[in-house]
Amino acid sequence: MNHNRELDLATRALRAGHLVAFPTETVYGLGADATNDDALARLFTVKGRPAQHPVIVHLGAAPDLDQWARDVPSVARDLAAAFWPGPLTLVLRADARVSRRATGGLDTVGLRVPSHPVALELLDAFGGGIAAPSANRFGRVSPTTAAAVRTDLGDDVTIVLDGGPCAVGVESTIVDCTEDVDGAAGGIRVLRPGAVTTEHLAAVIGGVPTLGGSTRAPGTLASHYAPHATVELVTTIQLANRAQELMRRGQRIGVIARGSDLADLMLPPETVTLATMTTVDEYARLLYSALRNADEIGVDVVLAVAPPPDGIGAAVTDRLGRAAGGR
Ligand code: TXA
Numbered sequence: 001m002n003h004n005r006e007l008d009l010a011t012r013a014l015r016a017g018h019l020v021a022f023p024t025e026t027v028y029g030l031g032a033d034a035t036n037d038d039a040l041a042r043l044f045t046v047k048g049r050p051a052q053h054p055v056i057v058h059l060g061a062a063p064d065l066d067q068w069a070r071d072v073p074s075v076a077r078d079l080a081a082a083f084w085p086g087p088l089t090l091v092l093r094a095d096a097r098v099s100r101r102a103t104g105g106l107d108t109v110g111l112r113v114p115s116h117p118v119a120l121e122l123l124d125a126f127g128g129g130i131a132a133p134s135a136n137r138f139g140r141v142s143p144t145t146a147a148a149v150r151t152d153l154g155d156d157v158t159i160v161l162d163g164g165p166c167a168v169g170v171e172s173t174i175v176d177c178t179e180d181v182d183g184a185a186g187g188i189r190v191l192r193p194g195a196v197t198t199e200h201l202a203a204v205i206g207g208v209p210t211l212g213g214s215t216r217a218p219g220t221l222a223s224h225y226a227p228h229a230t231v232e233l234v235t236t237i238q239l240a241n242r243a244q245e246l247m248r249r250g251q252r253i254g255v256i257a258r259g260s261d262l263a264d265l266m267l268p269p270e271t272v273t274l275a276t277m278t279t280v281d282e283y284a285r286l287l288y289s290a291l292r293n294a295d296e297i298g299v300d301v302v303l304a305v306a307p308p309p310d311g312i313g314a315a316v317t318d319r320l321g322r323a324a325g326g327r
């Protein structure tokens, strides 16, 4: 089907209260009209997501935020100006008109202007806010391709806009701007690390933001973003021994690491290399497809060597830790 026709169908589906999966630069989203309570209810059902977990409302342009948020602090406007469109979600005080179904009953709302051209086209054509969590079932790995969305959600979503593989690969940085804290760091709190790093934020707010905090964000649960295979974080030094040990116990092993980590290692020949990356950006881009791949080929244990914490490396290590989820 041609692109404009598909976009038109998707826009009409959203207006009719149906769900539409669409690409963003981070991961694919499962979208619903953020003002339609029935559509939002369907969204939570399809996701299998508890009703008290808020979803991010996607907007077409930064000025739209005043239709959704009130008492917007200047630090939030500075961050929007610096990083939108892009992989940053701002948690702000919700305008009274915002459906509490979208906010999980909270009086705050997560807002983001994505940068993927197809997402922006859809938002522009729809003309309103699109509530969209990642287009996977609750607790599982976020999809970074249209094919992964179809595998996960099957017939529960009829329209999947294909925008190719996601360029970033891990979910947006979430920054809470609702605390009444003044001072050098602007009172912001990073609830989830992402491609907009602490250093990027610090450059705009003129101070180091606080890390961690909310318990209402499912992406911050200890076990989340998890494949069916067990994920273990190992160091380069531990990798070969651990692979051998598990293999002796009859386990099928998959490895995710940077090429430089594997260069001098003697891994058992049966080891499946799920992904090898060069840079931390590439690590982020390939991580979720590697974890999905592990499940598709029936790997029992994924041994992953975390990247260094620079840049998006911190976000990758955060997601690996949650995929390993207490195991
Ligand atoms: O990159 C992304 O952010 C992707 C794409 C599709 O935009 N979306 C995504 O959505 O990751 P989801 O629903 O899987 O994760 C949204 C996160 C959750 O951890 C949620 O709790 C948090 O955002 N969130 C949303 N609104 C919030 C609020 N008012 N207060 C605290 N956390 C909020």
Ligand code: MG
Pocket (backbone or CB within 6 Å): 133, 134, 142, 219
């Ligand atoms: Mg998610």
